[in-house]
Amino acid sequence: MRKIAWGREWLALLICLVHVLPFYILTTTSFKAYDDFSSKWVAPGYLYLDNFVNAWREADLDRALVNNAIVTLGSGVLIVLIGSIASYPLARHRTPLNRAVYGVFVSALIVPPLTILVPLYKFMVDIGGMNQLWGIILLHVTFSLPITIFLYTGFISSIPYELEEAALIDGAGRFKLFYLILLPLLKPITATVVILTCVNIWNDFQFSVFFLQKKEMHTITVALSGFFSQYNNYIGWVAAGSFLGAIPITLVYLFLQRYFIQGLSSGAVKG
Amino acid sequence: MNLKSLVRFVPERLWNSPAWLNLLYVPALLLFGLFILYPFIRGLMYSFTNWDGYSQTFKWIGLSNYRRMFSDPDVARVIRNTFIYGLGSALFQNIIGLAYALFLNQNIRMRALTRTIIYLPAIISPLIMGYIWYFFFQYNGGAINDVILLFADEPVNLLGDPDTNVWMITIVNTYQFLGVAMVILLAGLQVIPKDFHEAATIDGAGALSRFRHVTWPLLAPAVTVSVVLNVIGGLKLFDVITAMTNSGPGYSSASLSTLMYQLYFGRQDAGYAATIGNLMFVIISVVSFTFLFYLKRRETSLA
Numbered sequence: 001m002r003k004i005a006w007g008r009e010w011l012a013l014l015i016c017l018v019h020v021l022p023f024y025i026l027t028t029t030s031f032k033a034y035d036d037f038s039s040k041w042v043a044p045g046y047l048y049l050d051n052f053v054n055a056w057r058e059a060d061l062d063r064a065l066v067n068n069a070i071v072t073l074g075s076g077v078l079i080v081l082i083g084s085i086a087s088y089p090l091a092r093h094r095t096p097l098n099r100a101v102y103g104v105f106v107s108a109l110i111v112p113p114l115t116i117l118v119p120l121y122k123f124m125v126d127i128g129g130m131n132q133l134w135g136i137i138l139l140h141v142t143f144s145l146p147i148t149i150f151l152y153t154g155f156i157s158s159i160p161y162e163l164e165e166a167a168l169i170d171g172a173g174r175f176k177l178f179y180l181i182l183l184p185l186l187k188p189i190t191a192t193v194v195i196l197t198c199v200n201i202w203n204d205f206q207f208s209v210f211f212l213q214k215k216e217m218h219t220i221t222v223a224l225s226g227f228f229s230q231y232n233n234y235i236g237w238v239a240a241g242s243f244l245g246a247i248p249i250t251l252v253y254l255f256l257q258r259y260f261i262q263g264l265s266s267g268a269v270k271g
Numbered sequence: 272m273n274l275k276s277l278v279r280f281v282p283e284r285l286w287n288s289p290a291w292l293n294l295l296y297v298p299a300l301l302l303f304g305l306f307i308l309y310p311f312i313r314g315l316m317y318s319f320t321n322w323d324g325y326s327q328t329f330k331w332i333g334l335s336n337y338r339r340m341f342s343d344p345d346v347a348r349v350i351r352n353t354f355i356y357g358l359g360s361a362l363f364q365n366i367i368g369l370a371y372a373l374f375l376n377q378n379i380r381m382r383a384l385t386r387t388i389i390y391l392p393a394i395i396s397p398l399i400m401g402y403i404w405y406f407f408f409q410y411n412g413g414a415i416n417d418v419i420l421l422f423a424d425e426p427v428n429l430l431g432d433p434d435t436n437v438w439m440i441t442i443v444n445t446y447q448f449l450g451v452a453m454v455i456l457l458a459g460l461q462v463i464p465k466d467f468h469e470a471a472t473i474d475g476a477g478a479l480s481r482f483r484h485v486t487w488p489l490l491a492p493a494v495t496v497s498v499v500l501n502v503i504g505g506l507k508l509f510d511v512i513t514a515m516t517n518s519g520p521g522y523s524s525a526s527l528s529t530l531m532y533q534l535y536f537g538r539q540d541a542g543y544a545a546t547i548g549n550l551m552f553v554i555i556s557v558v559s560f561t562f563l564f565y566l567k568r569r570e571t572s573l574a
Contacts, residue, residue: 004380011374012381016388022446025414026403039417040406086296093289101296108307110559112507114528115552118324118535118545119313120306142306145299174292203396206509206528210536221398225513228402235406242402246395253394257387260394264451265458 030239051240059227059241060218065248067212068219070133072202075140079197080190082141083148088178090149091156092164102153108146113139114206124211131214139207144197151196155189156182192263195256202249220245317545324541336546345522345530346547350554352437353526356444357506357558363445364501365494368452373482375453376460386457390450397447401514404443405430408515430516433523440524443511448504452497459493460486488573495566502562506555527551 025040030051032044055061090102113120120139129135164177172180205221212222224245231237253260318336322329340346371389375382392400407414408430416426430436463486471481509528512518518525518533525533527547535544 005378008374008377008379009381012379012385015371015374016381016385019388019392019446022392022400022403022407025406029406037412040412040414041417082298082302086299089289089292089295093292095290098293101300105299105303108303110503110563111552111556112503112528113307114507114509114531115548115555116307116310116314117531118541118548119310119317121324121535122313122317123306123310138302139306142302145303149299174289178295199394203394203398205396205398205513210532221396221510224402225398228514235409235412238402239406242399246399249394249396250391253391254387257390261386261390261454264454 026239026243030236030243032236034234034236051234051236052244054234055227055237055241055244058231058237059223060215061220061223061241061244063216064218064220064223067133067217068202068248071137071140071208071219072198074133074137075144075201076194076198078137078141079144079148080193083145083193084152084183084186084190085178086145087149087152087156088182091153092161102149105146105149109150113143117210121210129211131212131217133212133217136208136211139211140197140201140204143207144201147196148193151189151193152186155186159185188266191259192266195260195263199249199260314545314548317542318549320542322542322545323539324535324544325539329542332542336543339543340546340550345525346550349522349525349527349530352524353506353508353551353554355437355441356508356526357502359438359441360444360448360505360508361498361501363441364449364452365456365497367445368449368497369456371449371453372456372460373486375457386454389453392447393450395447397444397510398514400443400447401511404439404446404511405515408439430524431520433520436516436520436524440508440511440515441505443515444505444508447511448501452501455497455500456490456493459490463489491566491570491573495563495570498566499559499563503555503559506558507551527554 028043029040031048032038033046033048033050036044038044086105090098090105124130124135124139127135129138159182163181167177167181168174203221204219205225208219208222209225212218215226218226224241227241228238317329319331319333320329321332321335375386379385410416410426410428410431413426415429419427429439467485467489468481471485476484506526507528508526509532512524512526512529516524518529522530522533527550531544531547531551534540534547
């Protein structure tokens with residue numbers, strides 16, 4: 001066994017403690033009774049769950065959770081489908097036209113779509129996409145396409161062409177090539193794409209708050225923001241609501257954290 | 272299945288042309304055109320009108336919105352805030368992120384756990400993160416004021432004071448996303464071949480000079496990605512501001528995105544809001560491309 005450098009270990013522990021502090025305060029606050037005015041640093045010495053019950057009910061979190069799941073899943077599937085097929089010709093047939101198309105997609109990486117909010121809102125009203133889950137799904141898919149196409153195109157370009165060439169000589173059609181040969185090879189980059197885009201979609205507030213204004217359509221963040229402005233004084237409720245809202249993605253992260261970190265690293269190194 | 276027999280009149284050469292594959296990006300292009308390009312052009316148009324956001328009619332008012340924007344003291348303040356959010360967070364995130372990455376790139380048993388915890392906030396919704404930090408900054412009973420009251424008689428109003436609130440929000444954004452910088456820089460450190468360091472050590476280079484002459488130049492590509500990502504993220508900051516101060520007091524902590532939101536939904540000033548949106552577009556593209564250009568050039572000059 002190697003010698004342990006205890007100084008480093010203690011420093012690591014200290015860093016961890018500093019970084020979990022906000023979660024500690026969130027926890028003490030959300031478990032505290034309404035008439036308990038003790039400092040947030042002090043943990044309550046009793047078990048009190050009313051905050052959670054009230055937050056769950058008043059913020060309609062069960063419906064919000066279902067909406068969140070539908071939006072994230074629907075967007076994720078469409079992103080992978082539309083993004084992967086779009087990247088195939090962009091990676092394999094670099095004609096001047098295709099280079100230009102690729103340039104258009106990727107240049108949108110830099111500019112956040114929030115800047116076109118006003119006209120986008122009008123357009124969504126015109127096509128009847130307001131307060132519809134399919135409306136926000138289409139938006140999420142479109143705004144995720146630049147990063148998706150960027151990652152897929154980069155990845156496909158790095159796969160040797162010989163495989164496809166061989167299949168082509170064997171008489172496979174070009175479309176068949178894509179889903180028989182290439183698609184199975186795309187698994188690792190697909191994991192990266194799904195993690196990078198779906199975390200943002202799951203957490204989205206800035207678009208959902210505009211386009212899902214009807215209560216039945218609220219996602220978690222929108223439901224929480226309404227709840228927060230209504231029950232500003234019930235700090236325990238707000239804390240419990242935030243706690244509940246953060247749980248699902250935290251659990252996913254803790255179980256799949258290797259993929260999260262690999263996804264970000266490989267996505268960044270490719271850039 | 273054999274489509275070819277159905278369309279015999281298509282010459283073989285044309286049928287086999289790879290150009291058919293371009294059909295595969297048509298769905299993506301369609302979405303792009305409908306939800307990005309078309310609204311973008313409409314947005315340019317609205318900025319020359321006094322549209323209120325819901326009426327069928329509006330008047331063309333020429334450059335009035337732009338003139339108003341450049342003489343609006345609120346906008347000047349908001350641009351300043353946006354730059355603090357963007358450049359401030361990027362600076363802090365990358366300095367601390369680099370320190371953490373260098374630290375964790377050593378032999379540490381708690382390394383995986385530490386990395387997991389530092390990155391955790393980055394996957395939580397920024398809105399929720401804003402609420403969590405609100406419990407720290409609250410004037411009455413906030414966690415920070417509880418500590419301050421041990422030493423002073425008066426609590427401090429960190430979010431209500433226009434001199435401090437922007438920095439508090441920057442700190443929260445830094446805390447939340449410095450894990451992103453750390454992960455990217457750590458990945459960058461790990462692709463630097465170990466021999467380089469060994470060779471430098473044999474040549475008598477100390478830790479500091481190894482960092483300066485080996486690590487730092489070879490880390491340049493990772494720095495580019497990390498800085499540009501964080502700058503863009505900070506310039507468009509929205510959720511944390513909404514959660515912590517709702518842009519207030521007044522517009523003192525607003526960013527361009529929250530200002531646009533308030534003008535549109537709070538004051539039905541859609542024409543002006545679209546103008547702010549266009550300004551935001553210009554600022555973010557210019558700043559990000561400048562950073563990207565400069566950092567890319569730096570990569571090659573260091574290599």
